[in-house]
Amino acid sequence: AQTVTQSQPEMSVQEAETVTLSCTYDTSESDYYLFWYKQPPSRQMILVIRQEAYKQQNATENRFSVNFQKAAKSFSLKISDSQLGDAAMYFCAYRSAYGNEKLTFGTGTRLTIIP
Amino acid sequence: DTGVSQDPRHKITKRGQNVTFRCDPISEHNRLYWYRQTLGQGPEFLTYFQNEAQLEKSRLLSDRFSAERPKGSFSTLEIQRTEQGDSAMYLCASSLGPGVEETQYFGPGTRLLVL
Secondary structure, eight states, X not given: OOEEEOOOSEEEEETTSOEEEOOEXXXXXXXXXEEEEEEOTTSOOEEEEEEETTOOSOOEETTEEEEEETTTTEEEEEEOSOOGGGOXXXXXXXXXXXXXXXXXXXXXXXXXXXX | OOOOEEEOSEEEEOTTOOEXXXXXXXXTOOEEEEEEEOTTSOOEEEEEEETTEEEEEOTTSOTTEEEEOGGGSOEEEEESSOOGGGOEEEEEXXXXXXXXXXXXXXXXXXXXXXX
């Protein structure tokens, strides 16, 4: 079974600075998808960024980018120019490419933005 | 596109009572998922539907839990004889699927408290 580990329960960053959230995963599969989801307080979960394992190029979405290291099974999220609206729980998630559609989530990292 | 909606948003019940939650997916989304999220944890997969067919159930889904998706539109999740351990946030997600780049869109969740 696949597992996802987020070793940083809480992180904080000054507004306008850059922060990196860590995620590692364990799988024996060669093809899969990785996601970062954001869950603001009392609000619904939204997708931040997605990475396909077969792509070597790291995904980017505006101020959000990932560092995908397949051999190391590492998938970190970098947030540049942090904004107050970035404050949320961030979850790393794994999905197999082999028909099992469920998402397997990590335990999350609570990100605080310091004004 | 109105997004995924869930009803009710909050439910307080006494141990031993039955509860039912509803999820309305994004229109034309074929796949619908149920997850459970307890405090301080990431969401855990419960079950998912492709149209009206329930394709997979987690071992977390005990015999007291049942889910349906009649006519492949909205879905209901029923918990019979609730226990205090059932207290959690129940999340619904939908996706256009099948497809290798499907994204799961989440609803706001139903927070259940069993007294």
